[in-house]
Amino acid sequence: MWRRVASLSPMISSSSPSRSLARNQAAFGLNIRESFATEISKPEEGAKSPFITFVLGGPGSGKGTQCEKIVETFGLTHLSAGDLLRREIAMHTKNGDMILNLIKDGKIVPSEVTVKLLQKELESSNSSKFLIDGFPRTEENRVAFERIVGADPDVVLFFDCPEEEMVKRVLNRNQGRVDDNITTMKKRLKIFEALNRPVIDYYKNKGKLYTINAVGTVDDIFKQVLPIFTPFEEQLKQSRHVNPKSPLVENSS
Numbered sequence: 051m052w053r054r055v056a057s058l059s060p061m062i063s064s065s066s067p068s069r070s071l072a073r074n075q076a077a078f079g080l081n082i083r084e085s086f087a088t089e090i091s092k093p094e095e096g097a098k099s100p101f102i103t104f105v106l107g108g109p110g111s112g113k114g115t116q117c118e119k120i121v122e123t124f125g126l127t128h129l130s131a132g133d134l135l136r137r138e139i140a141m142h143t144k145n146g147d148m149i150l151n152l153i154k155d156g157k158i159v160p161s162e163v164t165v166k167l168l169q170k171e172l173e174s175s176n177s178s179k180f181l182i183d184g185f186p187r188t189e190e191n192r193v194a195f196e197r198i199v200g201a202d203p204d205v206v207l208f209f210d211c212p213e214e215e216m217v218k219r220v221l222n223r224n225q226g227r228v229d230d231n232i233t234t235m236k237k238r239l240k241i242f243e244a245l246n247r248p249v250i251d252y253y254k255n256k257g258k259l260y261t262i263n264a265v266g267t268v269d270d271i272f273k274q275v276l277p278i279f280t281p282f283e284e285q286l287k288q289s290r291h292v293n294p295k296s297p298l299v300e301n302s303s
């Protein structure tokens with residue numbers, strides 16, 4: 051289990067870069083453990099930093115659809131920010147009504163709420179490799195994840211799709227979503243351009259962005275996704291949750 055053990059230590063709660071590094075190390079059972087041994091619970095033997103992929107793209111660009119294929123092939127654990135927020139609505143939690151109103155209006159839920167939901171999933175999972183879908187949607191999302199979770203993505207996928215195609219797909223999605231209507235969609239596209247583009251540029255500048263042409267059949271698009279994970283083959287193989295059908299699993303015969 052991957053756990054951010056540093057959250058137990060008040061001594062390393064600042065968000066300054068050096069402390070953030072310390073927090074990162076603590077989270078993954080690295081050398082900070084020695085210095086704060088009495089305040090931090092013992093991480094699981096051999097705990098390592100998780101493999102994180104952020105999945106970006108406008109509404110209807112096919113993120114969720116491609117995530118399903120990535121899960122099938124590489125065994126990553128899929129965490130959809132939108133699904134986690136919709137679960138809050140369905141469960142009538144204290145933030146449920148606020149989230150519903152924001153989603154209906156195509157607006158972004160406060161980062162603290164979304165990041166805490168993601169953090170809970172990350173910490174309670176037995177997996178060590180994650181696909182975080184629909185996140186970060188804003189620079190504020192990105193910074194809050196860094197501050198609260200203390201981890202960086204290894205890969206950032208961006209499904210690049212023209213607006214007309216995204217509109218067509220969303221209006222045909224047929225999943226009964228409150229935001230799948232033309233009024234909300236227009237607002238979502240504006241918010242995507244204004245708030246998600248800077249995040250895309252940020253990861254482009256860091257050399258972590260993989261842009262995928264999201265027009266074509268699902269399989270054609272997945273053909274572009276496959277080779278992105280090849281350089282991470284070793285890391286992905288080591289995870290305990292790799293699908294047995296995955297091409298990354300070593301043949302034991």
Ligand SMILES: Nc1ncnc2c1ncn2[C@@H]1O[C@H](COP(=O)(O)OP(=O)(O)O)[C@@H](O)[C@H]1O
Pocket residue numbers: 107108109110111112113114115116219220222223224264265266267268271
């Ligand atoms: N390559 C594709 N071509 C046509 N339709 C697609 C394609 N990929 C996904 N879809 C459909 O478009 C809709 C939006 O896809 P989805 O994966 O939910 O996108 P996102 O998560 O980015 O909003 C769904 O109804 C899905 O079945």
Ligand SMILES: Nc1ccn([C@@H]2O[C@H](COP(=O)(O)OP(=O)(O)O)[C@@H](O)[C@H]2O)c(=O)n1
Pocket residue numbers: 107108109110111113114131132133135152153154156157158159160164183184185186187191229238
């Ligand atoms: N990081 C995120 C992700 C989703 N959301 C909200 O949830 C809605 C649906 O997100 P989603 O990822 O399920 O949407 P799609 O891109 O899959 O259509 C967004 O329009 C936002 O209102 C958010 O506020 N912050």
Ligand SMILES: [Mg+2]
Pocket residue numbers: 113114132184
């Ligand atoms: Mg989606």
